[in-house]
Amino acid sequence: MADVYNWHLGRKMKYVYPEAHPQKQFAAVLNINRCIGCQTCTGTCKATWTFSKGQEYMWWNNVETKPYGGYPQHWDVKLLQMLDDAHQKANVKAEWDTRQTNPNTPYGVYNGLTITEASDGSQQAIGYIPPDTEWRAPLIFEDTATGYKGDNLGISTDGASLPEHQTWFFYLQRLCNHCTYPACAAACPRKAIYKRPEDGIVLIDQSRCRGYRKCVEQCPYKKPMYRGTTRTSEKCIGCYPRVEGTDPLSEGVPMETRCMAVCPGKIRLNGLVTIGGDGQWAEDPKHPLYFLIKLENIALPLYPQFGTEPNIYYIPPRWAPRAYLHQMFGPGVDAALEKYAAPSRELLAVLQLFRTTQRMIFRFEIEEGPLVLETEVGGKPWKMYNDTVIGLDAKGREAVRLSVVEPIHERPPERMNSI
Ligand code: SF4
Numbered sequence: 132m133a134d135v136y137n138w139h140l141g142r143k144m145k146y147v148y149p150e151a152h153p154q155k156q157f158a159a160v161l162n163i164n165r166c167i168g169c170q171t172c173t174g175t176c177k178a179t180w181t182f183s184k185g186q187e188y189m190w191w192n193n194v195e196t197k198p199y200g201g202y203p204q205h206w207d208v209k210l211l212q213m214l215d216d217a218h219q220k221a222n223v224k225a226e227w228d229t230r231q232t233n234p235n236t237p238y239g240v241y242n243g244l245t246i247t248e249a250s251d252g253s254q255q256a257i258g259y260i261p262p263d264t265e266w267r268a269p270l271i272f273e274d275t276a277t278g279y280k281g282d283n284l285g286i287s288t289d290g291a292s293l294p295e296h297q298t299w300f301f302y303l304q305r306l307c308n309h310c311t312y313p314a315c316a317a318a319c320p321r322k323a324i325y326k327r328p329e330d331g332i333v334l335i336d337q338s339r340c341r342g343y344r345k346c347v348e349q350c351p352y353k354k355p356m357y358r359g360t361t362r363t364s365e366k367c368i369g370c371y372p373r374v375e376g377t378d379p380l381s382e383g384v385p386m387e388t389r390c391m392a393v394c395p396g397k398i399r400l401n402g403l404v405t406i407g408g409d410g411q412w413a414e415d416p417k418h419p420l421y422f423l424i425k426l427e428n429i430a431l432p433l434y435p436q437f438g439t440e441p442n443i444y445y446i447p448p449r450w451a452p453r454a455y456l457h458q459m460f461g462p463g464v465d466a467a468l469e470k471y472a473a474p475s476r477e478l479l480a481v482l483q484l485f486r487t488t489q490r491m492i493f494r495f496e497i498e499e500g501p502l503v504l505e506t507e508v509g510g511k512p513w514k515m516y517n518d519t520v521i522g523l524d525a526k527g528r529e530a531v532r533l534s535v536v537e538p539i540h541e542r543p544p545e546r547m548n549s550i
Pocket residue numbers: 306307308309310312313314315316333349350351352353354355366439
């Protein structure tokens with residue numbers, strides 16, 4: 132085992148391979164607050180990559196309803212329980228020391244065990260293979276809320292108000308996290324799983340895979356899936372032809388993946404961040420993902436305590452109980468939601484960029500506009516400006532330009548009846 136640095140945990144941790152980093156890292160921010168649960172992402176991924184024989188139950192992208200939903204069923208509850216058992220056995224408290232935050236360790240230091248550190252040595256990481264019954268219903272408990280209070284239909288009679296709703300659920304969008312320290316790759320006895328040096332996308336080499344399902348067992352997010360017809364495991368490939376800019380539509384520049392580009396809720400922003408010589412994200416304050424994740428800290432990793440340093444980040448839902456969100460996204464939740472509720476001028480402009488162009492945005496610029504609203508948020512004064520945000524692609528060309536206030540287009544009178 133090697134000692135590798137995990138910035139989500141603010142410390143070094145054990146991993147089977149020594150530290151090695153790609154030049155760029157595939158990453159994304161998903162804004163849970165905006166998801167309408169339409170499953171367009173899910174269906175589009177399936178229609179693109181998993182429509183063949185033996186892939187019937189494979190949903191590389193899925194959207195599950197929390198707290199009860201899960202694909203496979205109970206994936207996170209089961210792993211959290213295993214981690215909890217390991218902590219009890221080792222007499223270790225799974226705590227975050229949030230006094231030790233700084234720009235490089237924004238969430239503090241995690242003093243608990245990761246899935247690798249919790250292993251008894253018989254495996255690279257703790258994990259389990261879900262039985263077939265747990266894969267059969269990707270939408271189980273869809274739209275099922277908890278904390279019912281109200282009439283006999285469970286509809287609240289008191290209304291709902293922030294910061295927490297009594298009756299709540301939210302959609303969790305899930306795909307492979309193309310982790311910095313992939314548990315799937317660590318687990319594979321055939322070394323069939325690798326992380327691409329050019330973009331950090333994690334792939335399973337189908338010619339090497341023998342279907343031992345160690346990746347299925349040890350990926351904490353349960354994103355590799357076994358295919359009976361080929362006797363190999365498969366997983367999300369990060370739509371790499373689009374990321375490479377080789378898709379015929381892409382004009383030679385990196386494009387967002389299919390699940391990101393189709394999202395009607397405009398919750399997704401996908402890109403490539405630059406990794407510096409020290410293995411950390413190179414400072415790039417005008418890159419929208421760097422800005423949201425590293426500067427504003429409003430987008431957080433899913434279950435950072437698992438220790439794989441996942442590269443898909445989430446803006447947590449404002450209405451869910453904080454204790455639940457802390458467990459799921461770590462201790463950065465409160466600060467993230469405070470910023471999201473009353474965004475800075477720059478943050479409000481950058482939030483407009485989600486799902487506005489298929490081309491990946493590598494840099495943003497802001498042109499200042501007039502003050503349009505003065506109000507109070509949480510008892511503090513807050514101002515809104517109609518700034519214009521411009522997204523630039525990999526070649527520095529303007530890919531999108533839009534204002535904070537959505538423009539109104541009026542149909543001219545002579546065209547009132549035309550479609
Ligand atoms: S989410 Fe799972 S399958 Fe994807 S890279 Fe991480 S460990 Fe591997």
